[in-house]
Amino acid sequence: MKIRANSIDIEVEDSGPGAAGQVRPVILLIMGLGMQLVAWPPALVQGLVDAGYRVIRHDNRDVGLSHHFDALGKPHLLWQGLKYKLGLMPRAPYSVADMAADSLGVLDALGIEKAHVLGVSMGGMIAQRMALAAPGRVLSLSSVMSTSGAKGLAQARPEVIRVLLSRPKGRDPQTVLNHYVRLFKAIGSPGFPTPEHELRERILLGVQRGYYPVGTLRQMLAIMADQTRAAQLRRITLPTLVLHGKADPLLPFVHGEDTARRISGARLVGIEGMGHDLPPGVVAHLLAALLPHLKAAETSRMTLSPT
Structure with a gap:
């Protein structure tokens, strides 16, 4: 369904509040760079629903069925990337903080005061920005295969960067599918x-639903320009889970370690053999760490609430 937010x-998918008289705690899932809400593994969504949660997913701005910022034009990623390498601030058409405001706007539009927030990759950055901007709206934070954005951390393998920065050689569905x-x-x-x-079935679903690569470029610039977040993470005091793959070739495990170190009391969970995706085996590990984290945050909040 389409809602107006920020x-x-x-575009939003909502598992619903449950039966009449039933109050399900809400968890907002925020997807990564260029990814749509359909990229969330059904087993993860169902696992959360079965555990008693109202699960809300949305397409971030500039991807899928959400608003496309066509008027902002196609960014010159090579030039902006060079500025980034030289320590200069890239010029982004919008910010990660703007995307966090979109996510808060989703909660506003649905009449939700507070929610657990889980983000993967760029979605983890957006979730961190939500926790910084509106800590009173966030019951708990889960940052998965993401980063603080701090300078000097280990970078992706060269072969991964080459693939990430390459583009399909055509726009026909088969060529795009093979590229992804x-x-x-x-x-x-x-x-x-x-x-x-x-893998092909999952990717084809996204390609057919809403292929819009220029939006991904604008999101990438927003990530590059978000250079103050690392120093601000010490302000987060919410219950925080940092989950990261020990075999992540895009954001090496040190990114998870750094994020957890910067957030007071954060719990770091490393998964052997996990890269930068959410296959079924990883989903099982994620749920095993996530569900106790959510319950502990709810119990802590009830204990701290005045009677």
Whole structure:
């Protein structure tokens, strides 16, 4: 369904509040760079629903069925990337903080006061920005295969960067599909390989639903320009889970370690064999760490609330 959030149209999927008289705690799931809400593994969504949660997913701005910022034009990523390498501030058409405001706007539009927030990759950055901007709205923070954005951390492997920065050689569905299969194989989990036919089905769903690569470029610039977040993370005092793959070729494990170190009391969970994706085996590990984290945050909040 389409809702109006932060003055733009955002596509949302909501598992619903449950039966009449039933109050389900809400968890907001925020997807990563260029990814749509359909990229969330059904097993993860169902696992959260079965555990008693109202699960809300949305397309971030500039991807899928949410608002596309066509008027902002196509960014010159090579030039902006050079400025970033030289320590200069890239010029981004919007910010990660703007995307966090979109996510808060989703909660506003649905009449939700507070929610657990979980983000993966860029979604983890957005979730961190939500926790900084509106800590009273966030019951708990879960930052998965993400980063603080701090300078000097280990970078992606060169072959991964080459694939990430490459573009399909055509716009026909088969060419685009083959390109993204190559990308996801490059960043995938070596300990939890996804069969190629499943990978192709999953990617094709997104390509057919809303292929819009220029939006991904604008999101990438927003990430590059978000250079103050690392120093601000010490302000977060919310219950925080940092989950990261120990075999992540895009954001090496040190990014998870750094994020957890910067947030007071954060719990770091490393998964052997996990790369930069969410295959079924990883989902099982994620739920095993996530569900106790959510319950502990709810129990802590009830204990601290005045009677």
